[in-house]
Amino acid sequence: MENTVLFEPLRIGTHTVRNRIVVPPMVYFGSTGEDGKVNDRHLRHYSSFARGGAGLVFTEACAVVHKEGGRNAIALWDDSFIPGLAELAESIHAWESKTIVQMLMPGKETITGAVDADAFRSVQEAFRDAAVRIQKAGFDGAELHAAHGYYLNQVTEECMRQESTGNSEHGMCLVTDIVKMIREACGSSFIISVRLGNPDTDALIKEAQLFEAAGADLLNISTGTAPYAFAQETPDGRIQAAGLVKKHVSVPVIAVGGIETGGQALAVIENGYADLVAVGHGHLCDPGWADKVCYGSEPERCLHCAQCAWYTDGTKCPRRMKRTNAARVSRYMRTDNAR
Numbered sequence: 001m002e003n004t005v006l007f008e009p010l011r012i013g014t015h016t017v018r019n020r021i022v023v024p025p026m027v028y029f030g031s032t033g034e035d036g037k038v039n040d041r042h043l044r045h046y047s048s049f050a051r052g053g054a055g056l057v058f059t060e061a062c063a064v065v066h067k068e069g070g071r072n073a074i075a076l077w078d079d080s081f082i083p084g085l086a087e088l089a090e091s092i093h094a095w096e097s098k099t100i101v102q103m104l105m106p107g108k109e110t111i112t113g114a115v116d117a118d119a120f121r122s123v124q125e126a127f128r129d130a131a132v133r134i135q136k137a138g139f140d141g142a143e144l145h146a147a148h149g150y151y152l153n154q155v156t157e158e159c160m161r162q163e164s165t166g167n168s169e170h171g172m173c174l175v176t177d178i179v180k181m182i183r184e185a186c187g188s189s190f191i192i193s194v195r196l197g198n199p200d201t202d203a204l205i206k207e208a209q210l211f212e213a214a215g216a217d218l219l220n221i222s223t224g225t226a227p228y229a230f231a232q233e234t235p236d237g238r239i240q241a242a243g244l245v246k247k248h249v250s251v252p253v254i255a256v257g258g259i260e261t262g263g264q265a266l267a268v269i270e271n272g273y274a275d276l277v278a279v280g281h282g283h284l285c286d287p288g289w290a291d292k293v294c295y296g297s298e299p300e301r302c303l304h305c306a307q308c309a310w311y312t313d314g315t316k317c318p319r320r321m322k323r324t325n326a327a328r329v330s331r332y333m334r335t336d337n338a339r
Contacts, residue, residue: 002294006266010055010275012252013217014189015140017098017276019055020269021290024220024256024278025102025143025195027060027071030313036063036075038084043091045314049283050097053290056276057097059088061104061145064130076103076130085137093138100141100193100218101134103127105151120174123151128181131190141191144178146207147222153197157225160203172207176214183215191217197224201244208245220254220278221245235273243273254278260301262293284310285319 001007007019023046031041049057062074075081085101092099105123131142146152152175159172182192194211196219198204208219221242228237236257246253255274259265265277282289286300293299300319309316 001262001266001296004266005269006262006277007294010252012056012098013141013191015098015191017055018096019053019290019294020276021054021056021265021293022254022276022278023049023054023057023283024254024280025058025060025145026280026284027073028314029071029311030315032072032074034072036066036073037081038074038088042074042088046088046099047091047095048287050092050095050099052283052286052288052292053294054097054279054283055290057092057099058143059099059101061102061150062130063106064103064126065105067106073104073106076101076133077126079133079136082133082137085134085139089138098140098191100143100191101139102143102145102195103130103134104145117174120155124174124178124181127178128185131182131192132185135186135190141193141217142182142186143193143195143218143220144175145195146175147195147197147220147224149225153224156196156207157198157200157203160198160200160207164203172210176210179211179214179216193218193220195220195222197222197238197241199224199226199228201228201241204241205245205248208249212249212251216251218252218254219245219249220256221274222256235268239268239273243271246272246274252276256280265293284314284317 009016009018010020028045046057046059062076064076066077089099127144134142144152146156156172156175179192192215194216196207198207211219222238228241230237230240238257239255242253242255252275254276255268256278259268259277259279260282265279268274268277279289281302282299285302289299303318
């Protein structure tokens with residue numbers, strides 16, 4: 001499969017990724033301590049994906065503010081975290097992958113009524129300041145997590161509902177202004193990505209266009225506060241949603257949704273659903289997924305356990321327990337940085 005479009009480079013903003021394969025943001029459960037700092041487990045985990053051939057590696061969602069309770073997350077809320085983040089960026093860049101940090105406002109606060117612009121100002125500043133730290137650490141870009149029912153997703157969906165009824169004072173500009181603030185602070189060479197979803201696909205398309213107009217370089221399509229209600233089951237509704245967005249924007253689009261094989265990934269691109277494909281479980285089970293697909297070997301497949309052990313402790317996944325990361329992909333990994 002080495003010569004397919006799946007392994008062609010792609011321009012994102014001022015950067016070029018070496019192929020169309022993405023490691024999406026996925027929490028490495030059990031790896032982050034209470035201090036929120038990057039540790040050796042993170043370095044081994046994320047560098048294994050880059051070493052295994054993925055063109056673009058996202059970190060898990062990292063917290064832009066400190067909040068008590070909930071799971072521990074890699075922290076972005078002050079400058080003391082920059083040195084650890086810099087180690088992480090360097091460990092990924094060593095294998096010539098591009099890397100983006102996903103930024104999250106923790107918690108799923110319920111949004112009721114109009115969102116107050118003055119109250120939201122601190123949220124905007126927290127994301128901007130986190131992006132500046134991410135850039136100082138040497139990452140290629142940052143991503144707003146505006147999907148999966150988290151804070152920014154709730155804000156965007158509520159704003160879109162208010163705009164559709166003519167009741168919005170401030171609307172989507174509250175969130176799209178975060179993109180503008182990051183661009184002003186970090187400059188044109190910093191990738192700004194947005195992960196978004198909305199069960200109302202018309203609103204999803206409008207959101208995507210507004211994010212692009214604000215300056216986003218990359219749109220990462222997933223679900224919102226509810227699943228998509230497409231009539232047909234194949235492909236995954238998230239992939240269909242990405243295809244709708246792609247028809248209405250000019251920046252690259254990432255699709256995710258049950259992609260496990262090279263053939264499935266290639267079909268997503270060849271059928272025009274997206275420019276890049278995010279392979280989640282495939283990379284968790286086999287960090288060398290990209291190189292194995294490229295060189296015609298079969299990656300380790302997810303066992304689809306009835307209760308996924310990953311969500312308790314990432315080391316407990318049966319596939320990861322079977323071999324160490326290095327042994328699992330050593331036959332297919334590059335021995336130098338050339339490719």
